[in-house]
Amino acid sequence: MTTRIQMRNRARILDAALEVFSQQGFRGATLDQIAAVAGLSKPNILYYFDSKEAMHRALLDALLDVWLAPLRALNPQGNPQQEIIGYMRRKLELSRDYPRESRLFANEVLQGAPRLSDEISGGLKSLVDDSAAIFQRWIDAGRLPPLDPYHLIFSIWALTQHYADFGAQIRLIRDGADPLDGADAYLEALFTRLLAV
Amino acid sequence: MTTRIQMRNRARILDAALEVFSQQGFRGATLDQIAAVAGLSKPNILYYFDSKEAMHRALLDALLDVWLAPLRALNPQGNPQQEIIGYMRRKLELSRDYPRESRLFANEVLQGAPRLSDEISGGLKSLVDDSAAIFQRWIDAGRLPPLDPYHLIFSIWALTQHYADFGAQIRLIRDGADPLDGADAYLEALFTRLLAV
DNA sequence: AATATTCTTGACTGGTTGGTCAGGTCTGTT
DNA sequence: AACAGACCTGACCAACCAGTCAAGAATATT
Numbered sequence: 001m002t003t004r005i006q007m008r009n010r011a012r013i014l015d016a017a018l019e020v021f022s023q024q025g026f027r028g029a030t031l032d033q034i035a036a037v038a039g040l041s042k043p044n045i046l047y048y049f050d051s052k053e054a055m056h057r058a059l060l061d062a063l064l065d066v067w068l069a070p071l072r073a074l075n076p077q078g079n080p081q082q083e084i085i086g087y088m089r090r091k092l093e094l095s096r097d098y099p100r101e102s103r104l105f106a107n108e109v110l111q112g113a114p115r116l117s118d119e120i121s122g123g124l125k126s127l128v129d130d131s132a133a134i135f136q137r138w139i140d141a142g143r144l145p146p147l148d149p150y151h152l153i154f155s156i157w158a159l160t161q162h163y164a165d166f167g168a169q170i171r172l173i174r175d176g177a178d179p180l181d182g183a184d185a186y187l188e189a190l191f192t193r194l195l196a197v
Numbered sequence: 198m199t200t201r202i203q204m205r206n207r208a209r210i211l212d213a214a215l216e217v218f219s220q221q222g223f224r225g226a227t228l229d230q231i232a233a234v235a236g237l238s239k240p241n242i243l244y245y246f247d248s249k250e251a252m253h254r255a256l257l258d259a260l261l262d263v264w265l266a267p268l269r270a271l272n273p274q275g276n277p278q279q280e281i282i283g284y285m286r287r288k289l290e291l292s293r294d295y296p297r298e299s300r301l302f303a304n305e306v307l308q309g310a311p312r313l314s315d316e317i318s319g320g321l322k323s324l325v326d327d328s329a330a331i332f333q334r335w336i337d338a339g340r341l342p343p344l345d346p347y348h349l350i351f352s353i354w355a356l357t358q359h360y361a362d363f364g365a366q367i368r369l370i371r372d373g374a375d376p377l378d379g380a381d382a383y384l385e386a387l388f389t390r391l392l393a394v
Numbered sequence: 395a396a397t398a399t400t401c402t403t404g405a406c407t408g409g410t411t412g413g414t415c416a417g418g419t420c421t422g423t424t
Numbered sequence: 425a426a427c428a429g430a431c432c433t434g435a436c437c438a439a440c441c442a443g444t445c446a447a448g449a450a451t452a453t454t
Contacts, residue, residue, distance in 0.1 A: 005421085005431070023308055027225030031412060043414080044432055052412065103307055106362070110300055110307070111220055113365045120369040128370050145390070151383035154367060158359030159352055165303070168310045170351060172317040173325050186348035193342070194390050202401070202451085228442060241402055243443065401450065410441065420431065 006048070012038045013045050014062075017055040022103040025111065026056055056115070060108070063101050064119055070094065071127050080138040081195045088156050088191055089184070095164035096180050102164035128153055145197055159187055203245070209235045210242050211259075214252040219300040222308065223253055253312070257305070260298050261316055267291065268324050277335040278392045285353050285388055286381070292361035293377050299361035325350055342394055356384055 016038035020029040031052055035042040049055045070090035074083055095102055108116050128150070135149035163170065163179045170179035213235035217226045228249055232239040246252045267287035271280055292299055305313050325347070332346035360367065360376045367376035 003421090003430070009431090025222040025225050025304075025308075028222050028308075030410085032410090041433060042412090043434085046413065047431070050413095106303070106307055107222075109363050109366045110303055111222075111225075113369065117365075117369055120366055125370045145386075147386060148379050148383050150371065151379060154359060154363075155356055155383070155387065157363070158355045162351060162355030162359075166306050166351075166354070169306045169317055172310065172314055173322045174347065182345050182348060186345050186352075189342075189344060190352065190391055193393075194387055196390075200400075200451090206401090227440085229440090238403055239442090240404085240444080244401070247443095249442065395454100397452100397454075399450105399452070401448105403446105403448080405445090407444075408442100411439080412437105413439105414437075415435090416433105418431100418433080420429105422427105422429090424425100424427080 009038075009040065009044075010048050012040065013048055013055065014058060016045075018059055018100050018104060021056060021059065022100040022107065025107045026052075026115075059104060060115060060119075063105060064123070066094065066098065066101065067105065068124065068127060071131055074131055074134065076134045076137075080135075080143045081192070084135075084152070084156075084195060085188060085191050088160060088187055091156055091160040092163070092180075092183060092187060095160050099164035099167060102161050106161065106165045143197065144195060147194070159190070206235075206237065206241075207245050209237065210245055210252065211255060213242075215256055215297050215301060218253060218256065219297040219304065222304045223249075223312075256301060257312060257316075260302060261320070263291070263295065263298065264302065265321065265324060268328055271328055271331065273331045273334075277332075277340045278389070281332075281349075281353075281392060282385060282388050285357060285384055288353055288357040289360070289377075289380060289384060292357050296361035296364060299358050303358065303362040340394065341392060344391070356387070 013034070016034045016036075017029075019037050020033045023029075024033070029052070031042050031045065034052075034055070035045050038045060045055075049058065070087055073090065074087055105116075108114075113120055131153060132149035135144065135152060138144040139146050139149070163183055167179040171177065174181070210231070213231045213233075214226075216234050217230045220226075221230070226249070228239050228242065231249075231252070232242050235242060242252075246255065267284055270287065271284055302313075305311075310317055328350060329346035332341065332349060335341040336343050336346070360380050364376040368374065371378070
């Protein structure tokens with residue numbers, strides 16, 4: 001049985017853990033920090049999660065679903081330009097709405113993806129392979145310029161996630177403004193030019 | 198006086214520290230790890246650097262010069278397309294030749310750039326402002342399409358650094374191949390299309 | 395060869411970390 | 425009200441952490 005208190009506290013803990021892990025990385029984060037942010041005692045957060053590792057695991061599992069959703073929504077029957085720009089927009093929305101998740105993922109990959117290698121070389125890889133095949137068919141049909149499909153996907157990731165992962169840098173350069181100011185319009189212009197046949 | 202032994206050991210320590218910091222972040226790295234990678238004892242590496250902090254500081258200081266060099270080389274009198282693509286190429290070379298430095302920087306910015314905010318809002322910002330002004334003049338002269346100069350710079354950073362910072366992910370998706378395989382050609386095609394008037 | 399200097403280390407310290415545990419408190423049910 | 429189960433905590437522990445130190449080993453200078 002899951003009680004109301006369990007629901008509330010588990011959510012609080014995961015939110016606090018996300019806050020701390022995404023900023024400090026796994027090794028850099030401490031249970032004391034997480035407990036403080038969650039407003040609970042350290043033994044109490046360990047009552048809800050077996051270990052620091054378990055909290056991290058729970059966050060990564062929840063993250064992957066959200067992360068892969070935009071790529072899944074790609075429609076092979078649609079218009080190539082609209083589909084790819086739509087994908088880019090959905091990824092950019094993730095950077096806007098879930099910057100902490102983006103940084104958690106970035107932290108993990110920066111460290112060599114030790115806890116994500118199975119998921120990446122499994123589910124993510126096959127999803128990327130499928131999408132690359134769709135792009136290739138569009139290219140073969142002359143509906144897209146002859147751009148390497150894998151690099152095209154990587155460039156969408158790079159351009160959109162950059163606004164979340166390097167937001168601190170952009171904010172410092174742009175006098176504290178929201179990093180995503182003007183990003184929509186710029187990226188739309190970029191991909192419109194890039195994908196024109 | 199700096200002796201030969203000092204030169205050799207300082208270099209060894211900084212190389213080891215770069216290896217560990219770039220993978221684990223500042224808090225996640227330990228002096229024992231750094232000492233082990235350097236092949237020296239922990240008290241010995243502390244004989245050459247006052248503290249863990251000092252090693253990190255030394256790395257960041259050395260990094261910034263290398264990091265800003267490509268942007269400094271921009272020539273306002275040159276051909277816009279060639280200049281920007283040249284800048285992109287130099288940044289991509291940094292990702293190829295100094296991936297650990299790229300990840301060190303990424304780790305730092307991910308954590309909110311606590312030890313780099315002065316350098317970013319100082320030297321880097323003014324360099325970016327100057328470059329953006331050059332781009333804007335090119336745009337006003339009709340020699341570049343009307344793209345936001347700041348976002349243009351950010352997109353160069355995003356696209357090139359991605360290959361170093363997210364290299365682990367790319368390697369997993371591309372069956373262990375060098376992440377930078379084909380990146381040159383792809384990015385050249387991308388920027389050629391993007392910057393055409 | 396003798397001396398001064400630089401280099402290196404084992405053993406240590408005070409503080410932090412992830413995690414445990416016994417016992418107390420709160421909450422829902424009868 | 426009384427009981428069971430869920431919830432919470434102070435005190436604790438062993439492992440790990442950055443950094444110190446005294447003394448020995450290696451090197452350079454005379």
